[in-house]
Amino acid sequence: MKNALQPGSQAMVAEHVLIGLDPLVLIDLEAENAILRAALARSEGAGVRRDLITQELKHRIGNLLSVVQAVARQTFKEADAASVTDFMSRLLALGAAQKLLIDSETRAADMTEVVSQALAPHCIDGQRATIKGPAVPLDGRRAHGLTLALHELATNAAKYGALSVDNGWVEVEWTIDDEQLNFLWSEHGGPLTKAPTRRGFGSRLITRNLGLAFKGEVDLSFKETGVECRLTASLP
Numbered sequence: 001m002k003n004a005l006q007p008g009s010q011a012m013v014a015e016h017v018l019i020g021l022d023p024l025v026l027i028d029l030e031a032e033n034a035i036l037r038a039a040l041a042r043s044e045g046a047g048v049r050r051d052l053i054t055q056e057l058k059h060r061i062g063n064l065l066s067v068v069q070a071v072a073r074q075t076f077k078e079a080d081a082a083s084v085t086d087f088m089s090r091l092l093a094l095g096a097a098q099k100l101l102i103d104s105e106t107r108a109a110d111m112t113e114v115v116s117q118a119l120a121p122h123c124i125d126g127q128r129a130t131i132k133g134p135a136v137p138l139d140g141r142r143a144h145g146l147t148l149a150l151h152e153l154a155t156n157a158a159k160y161g162a163l164s165v166d167n168g169w170v171e172v173e174w175t176i177d178d179e180q181l182n183f184l185w186s187e188h189g190g191p192l193t194k195a196p197t198r199r200g201f202g203s204r205l206i207t208r209n210l211g212l213a214f215k216g217e218v219d220l221s222f223k224e225t226g227v228e229c230r231l232t233a234s235l236p
Contacts (some may be wrong), residue, residue: 108137111146115172118150122158123170133174136181136235145213149206153185153229156202162190162226181214181233187226195222 076084115131123129138146154163154170162168168190174183187193196203206229207218216233 108139109143111136111138111174114138114143114146115150118147119154119170119172121151122154122163128163128169130169130171131173133172133183134176136174136176142213145209149210149229150185152202152206153227156227157187157190160191161193162187165190168226176235179235181216181231181235183231183233185227185229187228190226192224193222193226194224 073084076087111133112131112135119129119131150172157163157168157170162170169188171186171188172184174181176182203220207220210216210218210229210231214231214233216231219228219230221228221230
């Protein structure tokens, strides 16, 4: 090692060693270390507080759903049992979707899970939707944007599209090609549809939310066979 040093290097090394051993330098380093330790402790504390808030929020959502269920039972006590069961199932599915969104703020959510939860209120028996695609982790922003868009698409399908008739169904599929996400919502077996004369709030909500959340391109088309929504975006 000694022979490998260039002329003057030995003196430079010695100087830096002496600087490193200087008590004032060591005191400064210890002070910086203390600051870093304190910052780390605050960060860990913030993480604990965030987890507590998340759990409390999920708990409150559960309590709110219980209250709504109780009110619904009183309100619909004259209704037939099937209608009440259907309403309760949709309510629970919506609550599960909200909890999923809360969880996605602290952990990555899987796309299949997000899609399934978003469609659950509209496809309770699981027979009205086909979902297929590889595992894709989603952060909170993307999970939230996708959930809002799917909820709007499913609501529209339930009112006017494939889910408004007994034999209709929706298909949600996605592929990954060269780190690019290709996502497609399509409706089948529903009534004939035609493009609206103008794009309403719902259409803008779908295209805007998906486009911003995924920083990608969204194409919403109204075909005779049903609505199609395509999303193309680069994966992080």
